[in-house]
Amino acid sequence: MAALVACHCRQCNQMSSHLLAATSVAETGLTWTREETLTWYQSSDFAERGFCRACGCNISWRLSDADARDTVSLMAGSFDDQSGLRLEQHIFVDHKPGYYEITDGLPQFPDSD
Numbered sequence: 001m002a003a004l005v006a007c008h009c010r011q012c013n014q015m016s017s018h019l020l021a022a023t024s025v026a027e028t029g030l031t032w033t034r035e036e037t038l039t040w041y042q043s044s045d046f047a048e049r050g051f052c053r054a055c056g057c058n059i060s061w062r063l064s065d066a067d068a069r070d071t072v073s074l075m076a077g078s079f080d081d082q083s084g085l086r087l088e089q090h091i092f093v094d095h096k097p098g099y100y101e102i103t104d105g106l107p108q109f110p111d112s113d
């Protein structure tokens with residue numbers, strides 16, 4: 001079972017049109033199977049986001065500095081089989097838009113966890 005974090009930050013809101021759910025995996029051992037369409041772009045001073053340039057889907061988020069990162073976030077929607085995913089917490093809830101409430105009772109954090 002992989003834990004998902006729902007991110008309510010403005011950037012995730014803009015990219016997903018609502019909120020974004022992702023899990024985090026160790027970068028070592030991760031193999032990109034469609035690297036020919038995986039495109040990274042610098043999304044902030046410290047991070048980059050990966051998307052598919054063929055279909056536009058959000059795929060990943062990682063720290064830009066390869067020496068500083070151990071993990072890569074993988075977007076829930078990019079998994080072919082989502083049965084092993086489980087939402088466990090909400091982050092950046094102080095940044096969420098006001099048009100919805102979080103009512104699932106899961107832990108909430110004002111910024112990152």
Ligand SMILES: [Zn+2]
Nearest residue numbers: 007008009012
């Ligand atoms: Zn976010």
